[in-house]
Amino acid sequence: MKIKLLKFTNDPEKICAVAAKLCRSSENIDEISGNFTKEKIKELLSRIISSGHYSVLEHSSFTFGVEGISRVLLAQLTRHRIASFSVQSQRYVRFENGVEYVVPDTIKKNKTLLKKYDDFLKNTETLYKEFLDEGIPAEDARYILPNASATKIVITMNARELKHFFSLRCCNRSQWEIRDMACLMLNLVKKKAALLFSDAGPDCVRKGCNEVFSCGKPWKKYK
Structure with a gap:
């Protein structure tokens, strides 16, 4: 399996912070954007993420190129509706x-x-x-x-959907191939937007396991 982050929203954390600030500010967008420091972005996004107000995360998107995955994985992946997929055609x-x-x-x-x-x-x-x-x-x-049979695919998801995707597919109980892919994707986006994905991963990372048949094991980050 080979995964590459092809493209992502420029300054993804700032654009989400601007969107969040706009909702409760009388300032215009240029003023909001110009007044943001890294510290203010971190403080605001931390509050947004901890409160679960993820709608502003939809303003940042990430596009991946993936090769060497099976049609088994593809069938699972396309169940995630809020995403864009372009697949090598048989x-x-x-x-x-x-x-x-x-x-x-x-x-x-x-x-x-x-x-x-x-x-x-x-x-x-x-x-x-x-x-x-x-x-x-x-x-x-x-x-x-x-x-x-292996295939190739280009995937685009916004940050909110990626967090949902990671919550399901990074789980220890997820099927191994899509779990490997999800964990590799998580590693890539964390390097570009650590604040947006600070709590990303399976549900047990944040609030405890929601699986009916829990694995009973703490989640280990993919290396």
Whole structure:
């Protein structure tokens, strides 16, 4: 899996602070923006985040480029409605030079099953290529490709939705692949907007676990 933060709102913490201040100020926007210091931004955002008034966080957005994730992850990711996704299409892209696959660690550890897994994927790839060679359109040949098939995606979310995403997907009980991706994304945005994501992570970081079947373990930050 490879993740890169492609673009984000310029000065994301300040724009959220300006939006928050505007709601209760008689000053114009230029005055509010010009009067902000780093200390004032930190103080205001700390109050906003601790109070749970996250609407102003929607003014900052972050765009990621992600490669090497499976279609299993993709099915989970697109359940997050308040986001924008652009995915490499199996309909238009012809994988004539080979299909990349994701292999879970649990399968990697079992040499016997790993060989069967690899053999199955190789056979599938061979049949896929045969379909293409026989003139079957890529949009039809893709029907035999498994969930393990890797894809690429560009994702954009605002800071509020990212915090919600992290609360669900950084959780120890989240499926391992999307959890790894979420934790890597969290590390990236914290480097650019530490104040906005100061309490980001699973629910247990802030208010205790909301899972029906809790893992019972403290959350460890992804390294």
